[in-house]
Amino acid sequence: MNFCSNCGSPVETKVPPGDHLPRFVCTSCGTVHYKNPLLVLGCVPEWENKILLCKRAIEPRLGFWTVPAGFMENGETMQAAAARECYEEALAKVEIRSLLAVVNVTRANQVHVMFRAKMLTPEFGPGTESLEVGLYAESEIPWSDLAFASGEYTLRKYFEDRAAGRDDYHFTELAARRAI
Amino acid sequence: MNFCSNCGSPVETKVPPGDHLPRFVCTSCGTVHYKNPLLVLGCVPEWENKILLCKRAIEPRLGFWTVPAGFMENGETMQAAAARECYEEALAKVEIRSLLAVVNVTRANQVHVMFRAKMLTPEFGPGTESLEVGLYAESEIPWSDLAFASGEYTLRKYFEDRAAGRDDYHFTELAARRAI
Numbered sequence: 001m002n003f004c005s006n007c008g009s010p011v012e013t014k015v016p017p018g019d020h021l022p023r024f025v026c027t028s029c030g031t032v033h034y035k036n037p038l039l040v041l042g043c044v045p046e047w048e049n050k051i052l053l054c055k056r057a058i059e060p061r062l063g064f065w066t067v068p069a070g071f072m073e074n075g076e077t078m079q080a081a082a083a084r085e086c087y088e089e090a091l092a093k094v095e096i097r098s099l100l101a102v103v104n105v106t107r108a109n110q111v112h113v114m115f116r117a118k119m120l121t122p123e124f125g126p127g128t129e130s131l132e133v134g135l136y137a138e139s140e141i142p143w144s145d146l147a148f149a150s151g152e153y154t155l156r157k158y159f160e161d162r163a164a165g166r167d168d169y170h171f172t173e174l175a176a177r178r179a180i
Numbered sequence: 181m182n183f184c185s186n187c188g189s190p191v192e193t194k195v196p197p198g199d200h201l202p203r204f205v206c207t208s209c210g211t212v213h214y215k216n217p218l219l220v221l222g223c224v225p226e227w228e229n230k231i232l233l234c235k236r237a238i239e240p241r242l243g244f245w246t247v248p249a250g251f252m253e254n255g256e257t258m259q260a261a262a263a264r265e266c267y268e269e270a271l272a273k274v275e276i277r278s279l280l281a282v283v284n285v286t287r288a289n290q291v292h293v294m295f296r297a298k299m300l301t302p303e304f305g306p307g308t309e310s311l312e313v314g315l316y317a318e319s320e321i322p323w324s325d326l327a328f329a330s331g332e333y334t335l336r337k338y339f340e341d342r343a344a345g346r347d348d349y350h351f352t353e354l355a356a357r358r359a360i
Contacts, residue, residue, distance in 0.1 A: 005184070
């Protein structure tokens with residue numbers, strides 16, 4: 001950040017009065033500009049014991065596989081965001097179910113929130129951000145070609161819980177640099 | 181938003197190529213500026229069957245009561261944010277425990293995430309954002325003087341679950357305007 005989005009003047013980095021962290025502060029109008037973590041919402045869509053994965057058509061990690069997920073928009077709930085991303089990336093309509101995983105990706109200032117989901121019909125296909133979309137059994141998951149560590153964590157917990165007949169939620173942190 | 185934070189030129193509102201929603205786009209350098217929901221993290225700190233509440237020293241809702249909560253910062257986990265806010269507002273050190281409530285405050289573009297917490301010592305006091313801090317039994321909660329609807333929802337679920345001996349998590353949406 002170089003300029004104030006309110007008045008267009010240069011910003012400087014300083015700790016505002018009463019605050020404890022450096023912020024971008026406008027040198028003219030004094031507006032404090034905060035930078036906060038972004039929410040990424042996704043789901044594991046299930047149909048007859050198989051799950052839906054997308055091969056990414058965009059960077060980062062073009063050509064690698066992911067669960068449908070993306071940035072939450074203003075005005076929607078977490079569940080609505082997860083369902084919307086699934087439709088955009090995999091053209092699949094889902095019912096969002098229980099919370100599965102919360103991945104604090106502190107190195108990227110993101111929080112990834114993943115739900116279990118049930119496909120409402122067997123229809124799916126590649127959205128504009130996907131090269132290919134498919135339903136995979138547990139034995140067919142391309143573990144070595146997954147795009148993001150948060151997706152891998154999500155899928156491992158999904159299958160662990162399914163094997164154990166549980167519906168738990170799981171928190172973890174991805175602090176070290178790695179493709180997420 | 182009026183000006184580009186990258187180059188200082190005016191922004192316009194338009195749907196970028198490949199996108200489906202209007203964004204702030206720089207008329208000069210072309211940078212797309214996204215606006216996304218903010219995370220508010222909080223907890224219900226417990227000590228010997230009483231819970232810790234703060235009387236707000238700042239707007240909004242100055243003079244009303246709240247559980248310790250505030251905006252999550254870059255570089256921290258949800259749990260770290262909840263514990264930090266508790267220390268800042270109530271000078272209480274806590275261990276964050278299970279997930280209690282996720283409140284999608286769609287009308288304010290916020291997501292409030294609340295955990296159960298255990299105070300590590302009986303020490304507490306008003307931080308700079310609090311007028312007063314106290315431990316309250318369920319029968320003493322000032323229900324009609326709570327600052328935010330998300331806090332009220334959180335406390336109701338906390339006591340419902342405690343009465344039932346459960347440790348569940350709860351999602352809700354606050355869409356209509358009301359003091360949150």
